[in-house]
Amino acid sequence: MSRMSQASPVPAIRIRGLMKRFGDRTVLDGIDLDVRDGDVLCIIGPSGSGKSTLLRCVAFLDAYDEGEVNILGRLIGWRETPMGREPAGEAELAAVRAPLGMVFQHFHLWPHLPVLANVTLALRLARGLSKQGAEETGLAMLGRVGLTSHAGHFPDQLSGGQKQRVAIARALAVRPKVMLFDEPTSALDPELVGEVLSVMKALAADGMTMVIVTHEMGFAAHAANRTVFMDRGRIVEAGTPQDLFRAPQSERLRQFLETWRERAL
Amino acid sequence: MGTFLETYGGLFAAAFATTLTLTAAGLVVAALVALPLALGLRSQSWLIAVPARLYVELMRGAPLVILLFLAYYGGPSFGIVLDAETAGIAGLGLYGAGYFAEIYRAGLNAVPRGEIEAAAVLGLSRGQIFLHVRIPRAARLVLPPAIGQAINLLKESAVLSVITVPELTKVAGEVSNLTFSAIAPYLTAALLYWIAVEALARAGDAAERHLAVGKS
Numbered sequence: 075m076s077r078m079s080q081a082s083p084v085p086a087i088r089i090r091g092l093m094k095r096f097g098d099r100t101v102l103d104g105i106d107l108d109v110r111d112g113d114v115l116c117i118i119g120p121s122g123s124g125k126s127t128l129l130r131c132v133a134f135l136d137a138y139d140e141g142e143v144n145i146l147g148r149l150i151g152w153r154e155t156p157m158g159r160e161p162a163g164e165a166e167l168a169a170v171r172a173p174l175g176m177v178f179q180h181f182h183l184w185p186h187l188p189v190l191a192n193v194t195l196a197l198r199l200a201r202g203l204s205k206q207g208a209e210e211t212g213l214a215m216l217g218r219v220g221l222t223s224h225a226g227h228f229p230d231q232l233s234g235g236q237k238q239r240v241a242i243a244r245a246l247a248v249r250p251k252v253m254l255f256d257e258p259t260s261a262l263d264p265e266l267v268g269e270v271l272s273v274m275k276a277l278a279a280d281g282m283t284m285v286i287v288t289h290e291m292g293f294a295a296h297a298a299n300r301t302v303f304m305d306r307g308r309i310v311e312a313g314t315p316q317d318l319f320r321a322p323q324s325e326r327l328r329q330f331l332e333t334w335r336e337r338a339l
Numbered sequence: 340m341g342t343f344l345e346t347y348g349g350l351f352a353a354a355f356a357t358t359l360t361l362t363a364a365g366l367v368v369a370a371l372v373a374l375p376l377a378l379g380l381r382s383q384s385w386l387i388a389v390p391a392r393l394y395v396e397l398m399r400g401a402p403l404v405i406l407l408f409l410a411y412y413g414g415p416s417f418g419i420v421l422d423a424e425t426a427g428i429a430g431l432g433l434y435g436a437g438y439f440a441e442i443y444r445a446g447l448n449a450v451p452r453g454e455i456e457a458a459a460v461l462g463l464s465r466g467q468i469f470l471h472v473r474i475p476r477a478a479r480l481v482l483p484p485a486i487g488q489a490i491n492l493l494k495e496s497a498v499l500s501v502i503t504v505p506e507l508t509k510v511a512g513e514v515s516n517l518t519f520s521a522i523a524p525y526l527t528a529a530l531l532y533w534i535a536v537e538a539l540a541r542a543g544d545a546a547e548r549h550l551a552v553g554k555s
Contacts, residue, residue: 135456168462176460182453186475186550195471200462241457248461 091141103307119304175250235266354510368432373439398437446481486543
């Protein structure tokens with residue numbers, strides 16, 4: 075837990091009273107959560123519990139209805155005015171979002187661009203790097219995920235695991251402070267899960283702050299320093315992986331873990 | 340058949356050239372006019388979206404021949420006097436634009452949302468996302484239906500015969516009147532349409548294969 079003691083006073087992500095509804099369905103029902111520098115936080119829970127929506131609200135891909143999400147101390151997506159809240163402008167949203175990197179379940183690489191161009195597009199357009207500078211950085215990022223040799227391939231020519239590693243390199247290229255992973259291995263064939271998890275473990279070991287929505291209980295148990303269990307839009311339990319996996323306090327978490335263990339056998 | 344071609348071959352060649360030229364010009368007009376229309380169809384503002392939608396529905400709802408009559412015979416009442424070729428290009432172009440706009444709109448909307456979101460989280464502006472992600476992605480989705488529409492337009496150009504444009508169908512009709520025979524002239528016309536359609540389809544296939552590898 076040494077990395078937690080180094081936490082800066084402003085949490086990387088600070089969530090308070092977060093509410094999100096889709097129509098009359100409440101998907102997030104009052105979430106409070108802090109993510110501190112260096113945290114590797116896994117969010118687990120049954121399907122439909124709101125885990126992915128939580129992550130999407132943090133990146134403001136879904137607009138939350140009430141409460142606050144602060145990224146490095148700045149409210150994302152909304153601007154407080156005396157008249158109430160109004161949507162933040164495009165530039166302001168981009169600036170508050172800049173410390174975030176995001177990796178999606180279905181990769182969402184751009185199939186019309188080669189692997190290297192996938193990694194360098196944002197460096198060139200959003201960060202204003204030269205072609206050469208962007209490509210140097212891009213190749214270095216592909217090196218981190220072990221795919222330098224695939225720089226000229228197109229996404230369609232890669233396996234699912236390779237695609238996800240490129241997606242991680244693409245997100246890392248703009249040097250985010252926090253990486254959000256939305257079920258990064260759920261769309262992968264079982265034999266390809268390991269290569270993605272090992273890239274993520276290496277990232278965690280480097281001290282990257284990470285929030286990971288996952289069904290990989292093994293990863294949550296071993297790579298995370300904090301685990302959150304969500305159900306029906308609420309955080310039911312939070313603590314170290316040991317706390318949650320060895321001594322679940324709630325009946326819901328006990329049931330969830332039991333179902334998972336039965337499936338694992 | 341030998342003497343038929345010897346006598347009328349030159350006429351058919353010229354008519355074929357006219358059909359190809361007018362269709363090509365009409366296609367260019369249609370493809371270009373459809374761009375702002377497609378953006379209009381996707382606009383958040385109803386002031387833009389409703390007129391764009393109205394245009395598309397009107398063009399898709401009226402037979403081309405009626406539009407041509409309106410432009411060629413009705414135009415002069417509004418002080419718009421067009422020669423037959425120009426009216427033909429305008430008719431094909433403005434009519435085709437309605438279809439192309441709808442094809443573009445569908446293509447732009449079919450780009451997976453996740454690819455747009457990935458770009459947004461990486462800090463690309465809306466304009467950059469449109470130019471570097473949405474448009475090139477949509478181009479690949481749009482190509483097959485656009486080729487289909489181009490083929491339709493080529494065949495629909497036969498209607499220009501009714502406003503006296505000396506294109507393939509018109510000339511086939513005239514030759515038929517001269518020779519008191521329907522088979523040879525119309526079969527010749529059909530064959531030439533078929534050759535053009537086939538060439539267009541092949542070109543489309545080649546372009547699609549080229550894009551499918553993802554080359555940009």
